[in-house]
Amino acid sequence: MTVSRRTRGFSLFEMLAALVVLSLATGFVASRLRPASASDRLDQAAVQLADDLRRAQLEARRAAAPVPVIVTETGYRIEAVSVHREWPTGLDSSWQSRSRNGWRQTEALNMAGRPLSREEARILIRLEMVERVVRLDAISGQIHVDRPMQ
Template sequence: MIASRRSRGFSLFEMLAALVVLALVTGLVVSRIAASSVTDRADRAAETLVDDLRRAQILARGRAVVVPVFRTETGYRIDGLSIVREWPIGLVASWQRRDHSGWSETHTLNMAGRPLSREEARIVMRIESVERVVKLDPISGRIHVEQSTQR
């Protein structure tokens, strides 16, 4: 019988090649997770804002009063619903209202139930390279996230 050759294991070159492949795959996975995390945070913030604005609009219709939504340093508040929200870290929002001269910055949106008293407004939310725009349509009363964009 011929003596079997003893297994020598992996060479240094084989181990380095395996580590390089593992590092590349890990880098791809981490970058995908990080990118989707930013997108998810922007989407959640926009949808939460839309839900809160709709609730304020329903309150305005039910009570036949204007319900103000106030912009704060780090988020927004709706006193009529006892809501105080903070933006996710890194999110910057620009609140804008349209009047006869065009779009202008505002610190307060007035939610109203009656069609003729509604105002056209948008809230542009940016976090890193992701942008979401929440729009308030004065005619239909619809509040929605406009087609999302990435910069």
């Protein structure tokens, strides 16, 4: 008479492994189904704006000529790099550039590749009660996305 292993059912290890895989899959699906918050949507818009401004700055450096960024009622456009962006619904923006007399509202920015011809600017974007500021540093040429302390 031979001793046979039990052939029915699952071992404890197999059940635990299946539960781990199932919980990871459920967590992944749940995170994808969650609607984006205002903060997430605003972060995406601010990062997209900063990336587009960097592209315009690189084009200005390549072409050795300023690249205009035109502010529209619903977003902005940069013809030199074929960009036309619409803000998410409900987003409000305020485009400002620094002059000798302080900050002033502007309808266009000129992105320049050369350090002494760069414009210092800031774009305040708001969605619901959340704000972000995209800053253009005239000296370094860097473009930053600032998140206020909360």
